[in-house]
Amino acid sequence: MKKLSSSAIAHPNIALIKYWGNKNQALRIPVNGSISFNLDSLFTKTEVTFISELTSDILFINGHETTGLGLDRVVSFLNIVREQAGTQSFAKVNSENNFPVGTGIASSASAFAALSLAASNAIGLDLSEKELSCLARRGSGSASRSIPEGFVEWFPGVMDTDSYAVSIAPARHWGLVDLVAVVTHEHKKVGSTAGHELANTSPLQKARVDDTKRRLDIVREAIKYHDFQAMAEMVELDSNMMHAVMMTSRPVLMYWENTSISIMKNVQKWRASGIPVCYTMDAGPNVHVITTKDYSEDIYQKLACMNGIKQIFIAAVGGKARLVND
Amino acid sequence: MKKLSSSAIAHPNIALIKYWGNKNQALRIPVNGSISFNLDSLFTKTEVTFISELTSDILFINGHETTGLGLDRVVSFLNIVREQAGTQSFAKVNSENNFPVGTGIASSASAFAALSLAASNAIGLDLSEKELSCLARRGSGSASRSIPEGFVEWFPGVMDTDSYAVSIAPARHWGLVDLVAVVTHEHKKVGSTAGHELANTSPLQKARVDDTKRRLDIVREAIKYHDFQAMAEMVELDSNMMHAVMMTSRPVLMYWENTSISIMKNVQKWRASGIPVCYTMDAGPNVHVITTKDYSEDIYQKLACMNGIKQIFIAAVGGKARLVND
Numbered sequence: 001m002k003k004l005s006s007s008a009i010a011h012p013n014i015a016l017i018k019y020w021g022n023k024n025q026a027l028r029i030p031v032n033g034s035i036s037f038n039l040d041s042l043f044t045k046t047e048v049t050f051i052s053e054l055t056s057d058i059l060f061i062n063g064h065e066t067t068g069l070g071l072d073r074v075v076s077f078l079n080i081v082r083e084q085a086g087t088q089s090f091a092k093v094n095s096e097n098n099f100p101v102g103t104g105i106a107s108s109a110s111a112f113a114a115l116s117l118a119a120s121n122a123i124g125l126d127l128s129e130k131e132l133s134c135l136a137r138r139g140s141g142s143a144s145r146s147i148p149e150g151f152v153e154w155f156p157g158v159m160d161t162d163s164y165a166v167s168i169a170p171a172r173h174w175g176l177v178d179l180v181a182v183v184t185h186e187h188k189k190v191g192s193t194a195g196h197e198l199a200n201t202s203p204l205q206k207a208r209v210d211d212t213k214r215r216l217d218i219v220r221e222a223i224k225y226h227d228f229q230a231m232a233e234m235v236e237l238d239s240n241m242m243h244a245v246m247m248t249s250r251p252v253l254m255y256w257e258n259t260s261i262s263i264m265k266n267v268q269k270w271r272a273s274g275i276p277v278c279y280t281m282d283a284g285p286n287v288h289v290i291t292t293k294d295y296s297e298d299i300y301q302k303l304a305c306m307n308g309i310k311q312i313f314i315a316a317v318g319g320k321a322r323l324v325n326d
Numbered sequence: 327m328k329k330l331s332s333s334a335i336a337h338p339n340i341a342l343i344k345y346w347g348n349k350n351q352a353l354r355i356p357v358n359g360s361i362s363f364n365l366d367s368l369f370t371k372t373e374v375t376f377i378s379e380l381t382s383d384i385l386f387i388n389g390h391e392t393t394g395l396g397l398d399r400v401v402s403f404l405n406i407v408r409e410q411a412g413t414q415s416f417a418k419v420n421s422e423n424n425f426p427v428g429t430g431i432a433s434s435a436s437a438f439a440a441l442s443l444a445a446s447n448a449i450g451l452d453l454s455e456k457e458l459s460c461l462a463r464r465g466s467g468s469a470s471r472s473i474p475e476g477f478v479e480w481f482p483g484v485m486d487t488d489s490y491a492v493s494i495a496p497a498r499h500w501g502l503v504d505l506v507a508v509v510t511h512e513h514k515k516v517g518s519t520a521g522h523e524l525a526n527t528s529p530l531q532k533a534r535v536d537d538t539k540r541r542l543d544i545v546r547e548a549i550k551y552h553d554f555q556a557m558a559e560m561v562e563l564d565s566n567m568m569h570a571v572m573m574t575s576r577p578v579l580m581y582w583e584n585t586s587i588s589i590m591k592n593v594q595k596w597r598a599s600g601i602p603v604c605y606t607m608d609a610g611p612n613v614h615v616i617t618t619k620d621y622s623e624d625i626y627q628k629l630a631c632m633n634g635i636k637q638i639f640i641a642a643v644g645g646k647a648r649l650v651n652d
Contacts, residue, residue: 203533203534203537203567204533204534204567204570206533207529207530208530236578237574237576240570240578241530241570241574244567244570244571244574247566247570248563248566248567248570250559252562252563252594254587254590254591254594256587257587257591258585259584260587261580261583261587262584264580
C-alpha cells in the first residue's frame, strides 16, 4: 500500500479591510482587495494522506468523521489538487482546530490554508507561496491570506493565477493583539460562501467596493508606520461598511447580537479615553478587539467584566502556514 | 396692549422611508423624498401670542422658560414668519409635548408643525397646506410631514417653494399602529440637524440616495394596497440603509443600543411566524414597531416581556396639524 502523507499548520486571520463579494464565485476571485493579520495562538492542524487503496476521500474534523456538505467541499478542493498533480489517488484528511468553528473566527481560512499546504506537499507538488495562496483561495477566499506570514494583503486580481496574498510585514513588525470576544457558540445561520453571493443584492455594495482602494491605502500605511489611531478609524469604518452591506442584503444578514453592540460601544469609549483599541467583526456575532501588547491585559480585564461574553481568545500576530512533523 | 394669539396641535410622524441629508442645509431641502404617517396619540400643543410690548421672543417648553439654542432656533423661525407677514412684533411661545423629547420620537417635527400653524395664524397669514408644509420645513425638515393628514409624502423639490409634503392617504385608509419601544430616556448626543450635515461624509450616502425612488415607489404602492409584507421589507431595508450611512459617517453616528438590536431581531422572528410587524428606527435608540390594530395588543405584550424597554408608546395613524381653541 502506497501512502503519501504530510501535515501542516495554518492560522486563521482577522481582516482589517474585509473581503465581501466575488467577481467570480466559482474561482472565489473577490471584488476588492483585503488586508489581515494571522492569529498565532489559534490554528488548524491538518494531516493529508493519499492512499492508493481508498475508493473515496474521507474527512475527520476534530476526530469525528465528517460527511455531507463539509466533505463535499473538501473533495472538490482535492479534485483541484489532483488535477494539478495529474493523479487520481484519494486521501484521508484529518483536521483539528483548537478553536470553535462557525462563529466568526474564520475556521475555513486556516482549514483550507493547512489543507492546501499538506495536500500539495503530500501529492508531490512543489508550489511557491503565491501558488499556494491561489490554491488555498479555491477552498475558501480568506484562506489565501492564511498562507503568508504576519500582516498580509490579498490582491484581488482577475483570474485564478493572479488572485493571491502576500506578506506586507512580518509578524514581529508590530505587536498587535486580537482579543476575540465570543458572544455565542451557535453556528451561524448563513455561512460566508453563501453570504458572498448575496453581496450584490445590497444597494450599498458597489459604493463599498468603489471606496476600497482608499481604505486599503490608509491601513497599509498605518501598519507600516505603526499608526494605531489611523488604523483604528479605518478598521472600524470598514467593518461597519461590510455589515452595512450585509444588513441591507436580501435576505438580510444581521450578524450583530446585542452584546456585539455593547462591546463595540465600549471599545469606542476606551479608545476615546486614550487606549489604542479598535473593533472589527467578521460574518458572525463575535467581536475582534484589537489592541497592542502593552494594553492587552487591561482590555482583557475590561472585556471579562462585561455581561454576555462567553469566552475570550487572545492571539498575537502569527506566522505563515507551515509543514510540521507529527 | 395688542395681542394676537393662536393655538395649534400637531403630531410627530414616523418615517417609513427616511429623510437623511440635505442638498440645501439652510433651507432644509432634502436630498431624497420620504414617506411617513402621523402618530395620533402623541402631540405637541403650541400657543403663540404676538404681543406688541415684548422686546424679544420668549419660549416656554412644558412650562419651563427656555433660552439658549432652543430659543435661538425658534427666534430664527419666527423671523421667517415675521418676514412673510411684514411685521416686527415679538411673540410668547408656549409649547407642550405629551411625550419625551430628544430620544428618536421626532419632537421637533410636531413642535415646528404646530408652531408654523399657530404662529402664521396668529400673525394673520392665511397659508395653504402646501405653504404651511414649506414653512414648517424651515424649522425642522420632518415637520413638513406633520402638516398634512394621515399617510404623507414629502417631495424633495429644489427650492424653498417646491419642497413640501402632501397626504397620500387619510388616517382611516389603513389601521396601522406604531408601538414606540423606548430604550433610553437620555438625550441623544448628536441631534438630527447636526446629523444631516454628516450624511455626505459616509461613502454609502450617495448609493442610499440613488436607490430612493425604488423604495418610495414600493412603499407608496404597499400603502395604497395595504400590502404589509411588501411594506415591511422595504421599511426595514430603508431604516437599515439610513443607519448604515450613520455608522459609516465621520464622526460615526451609532444610534443603536444593545436592546435596539434585540427588538429588531425579535420583530423579524415575529414576522417570520406570520404576524404583520416590522421595525424602523430614527436618529435615536428607540425602536418603532409597526403592526396592525388587530395585532397591536399581542405585540405590546411581547415587547412588555422584553428586558431593557423602559416604556412603550402606542399610536395609530394620526390627523393633520390643526388649530385648537384653548
